[in-house]
Amino acid sequence: MARTASLSGFPEWLPEERLVELHVLDTLRRTFELHGFSSIETRAVETVGQLLRKGEIDKEVYGLSRLQDDDGTPGSDTGKTDPHALALHFDLTVPFARYVVENAGYLAFPFRRYQIQKVWRGERPQEGRAREFTQADIDVVGDGDLPFRYDVEIALVIAEALNALPIPDFLLRINNRKLAEGFYTGIGLTDTAGVLRSIDKLEKIGPAKVAELLRSELGATEDQAQAALKLAGIRTPDTSFVEQVRALGVSNDLLEEGLNELEQVIAAAVQRAPGRVVADLSIARGLDYYTGTVVETILVGHEQLGSICSGGRYDALASKGNRKFPGVGLSIGVTRLVSRILSQNLASASRSVPTAVLVALNSDDSWGAAQDVAAALRSRGISTEVAAKAEKFGKQIKFADRRGIPFVWFTDDDGKHQVKDIRTGEQHDADPADWTPAEEDLRVHVTTN
């Protein structure tokens, strides 16, 4: 990345950088569709009431108001917020839950969808954290119930999707809220949400300070605090975490259910995505709508970037009267990944433009004939542009070179065609009706460096 964003937190890419992003987006889409996920988009805008239903994150939300409308400002003088005011969505899960409830009568459940869109958060920008960024989500939502198997499947699909991207090794760190909450209840800590919030700070503030928090804010004894920390310290690449948890000697039904669920996810991943998944009992996830499986993902060697893919099971996010729509999903931070790929030059595009061929102009009158050549090439999927002016051939070749176009096409006054590979200088006769470049030159390719 040669440039910095002209508005902090709102990154924009140059055309050759955008090709890398497009490759990431296309790869995710292809993987998701291969697994039967339907594309949907939700509007960028939700009501403030809808967005803040789950609390916690109101500080990050951008409200909307019509510039010339004196009354419609969401943050009005009274300091109160009108729940009907409009605001930009800060993730894709909350809008998706709203969409499912609104359209339940038109969807076939379990409903599997992917959603790739921009989201906005008014946070202080820093590396890996933008104010406008793209997320790529997959979720499966059931009507009434949703088999646990989808928790396993979602993790496997995401591992396959990430694996297809031009990124370094990644690791899904998976935990289960039932396991954690059952354990805390089993040792006598009843404010399980509070314990989770403290444990969530483990990587930032360390175990000593977390223990202090547990004692001072949640009334935990030293033994309780140490037991909670011991649980959070368990991390295994296989299902051996089950034995390690049992060795802590805590007995609770919810804990057993959580152990069983997490064991299923890890067992399947060991077999189907070896080396990509660990059971990590320190994972808590800040957002309070998760009720079972929770996932964060690190890019190995880029841990300070934060999680590149997060999510989990939410059994109570969406409901319509008594009808519940439990779901499970994961969200890839596309902008975070692409920013890192570009800033560290991890991958790049084989050329900077889609164009494979520039049709040169012999004279200004030959523009029509040149368009005929271009149309013939395009009919076989060859991206082609026609020069706008009949400059000297050297200048037209230089133009192609500057744009990153590999081939220049010449047609002389007698209608004889030749094509030149301007990288090698090689030039030979060619017929617009059948010439095709080599596969690696036909389309732009993105490869890891």
Add this chain to the structure above:
Amino acid sequence: MARTASLSGFPEWLPEERLVELHVLDTLRRTFELHGFSSIETRAVETVGQLLRKGEIDKEVYGLSRLQDDDGTPGSDTGKTDPHALALHFDLTVPFARYVVENAGYLAFPFRRYQIQKVWRGERPQEGRAREFTQADIDVVGDGDLPFRYDVEIALVIAEALNALPIPDFLLRINNRKLAEGFYTGIGLTDTAGVLRSIDKLEKIGPAKVAELLRSELGATEDQAQAALKLAGIRTPDTSFVEQVRALGVSNDLLEEGLNELEQVIAAAVQRAPGRVVADLSIARGLDYYTGTVVETILVGHEQLGSICSGGRYDALASKGNRKFPGVGLSIGVTRLVSRILSQNLASASRSVPTAVLVALNSDDSWGAAQDVAAALRSRGISTEVAAKAEKFGKQIKFADRRGIPFVWFTDDDGKHQVKDIRTGEQHDADPADWTPAEEDLRVHVTTN
């Protein structure tokens, strides 16, 4: 469309409707890339100062403010607008001009880009007019100058792109501001922008009222008003408009330049996009940054929908000190088109999900084996999902039917594979390593009804 948007002016599609939209977006992208246009995206957010630089449209802009930030509201009590405040872009041309100026050092000119993004306008929603909608733009921008030939090319590329969409006949109505302004000057009307604004109302209020406007607001004589209306009445499918304009007996250099330019566009279109283009001298375009070619596009039989593709030449939108970046571009109203396709059922998807095959479960223990089958099919590009529960086969088939999945795969306890086309009931042996559905079932197709 079975549903109405839950927030007026913010349309959302059901999954099978989204497939139609995706087809439109994919088709446009493919056409643009075949013509060598690079993809870029600009941030959704611009500063108010940047957006309002050209005036006129401030009423339609959505300002942004952080919900918990008391000071940052763009429409503050003073009634004035802070030019550094943030707002959502209302089109893609103004942000593109800003992007070109900021990144001029990194772009190869003439720079050709396509940009497909959402834009927002706080207008009163009505048929064909949403508050959040997708535009698909192509533009070519030069450094210092831009050959007129790009005006011709842009019109041809757009005609090809629209032609590839599942929509009824369309007609590009093309005019040239130089022609109109030169003519007005030639007959002694010096406030040419004012005349254009009046002529722009022709379809809405009719010629008598436009004549009245010209007389009362622009001080035109009856003869001048009638001459301006005569010009606006010229509409030819070929270059014969040149003779008709000349017959009005007005002489002016700018008029000659405009006649020559429009003649070039129409002559090329007659040859390369026959029946798709007319010279229509009533086209004015409201926005004041156009300086030459101007285009609007009607969908034949759906004229009341308004223009589905508009734009033109702008020589002075982007500049950096003395350096000018003239451009020409056209913008397709994707949401307007897709809304119409869906509401009138003009086209539809061959099925409602990407999935071609559901792998049924023989028993709950067979999930792993079913995943192996699915992986084998996916490796050949066949979208496949695995049932989550080993329900009775009838129930699993019903599930596939409800989702719109054409094939169900069965593997018995001996490992024998069969695949059933649930539309015909036909079932036969199949090998996961080489079975492939017919081309029309492999992927979702969108066709006109």
